[in-house]
Amino acid sequence: QVQLVESGGGLVQPGGSLRLSCAASGSIFSIHAMGWYRQAPGKQRELVAAITAGGITNYADSVKGRFTISRDNAKNTVYLQMNSLKPEDAAVYYCNADAAYLYSGSSYSGPHDYWGQGTQVTVAS
Secondary structure (H helix, E strand, O other), rough: EEEEEOOOOEEOOOOEEEEEEEEEEEEEEEEEEEEEEEEEOOOOOOOEEOOOOOOOEEEHHHHOOEEEEEOOOOEEEEEEEOOOOOOOHHHEEEEEEEEEEEOOOOOEEEEEEOOOOOEEEEOOO
């Protein structure tokens, strides 16, 4: 079907930057919206940013002006550039995609909702 693999998390000081990447692979027929969610300990998973196949973006109010989502449709990859990071941005960040997959020649199924395994972002001095 479709697999999502995130990379780019890590430890950064407050005010620093990180860039997350998420590459989709598998028997991809099409990818529609892609997005990033995050979940901090004891909190619900929340939408951080999303982007349509056409490039329309949506951001959580808490990250507007600091984070930028982008995608490379040729590479089936979505990015999240995170600047001016704050301690409250620390969480596990998950990639999400609405994608259809190919099976049995030209037949496809979906779109379905896919998730990556998550990447840890820690913001601390």
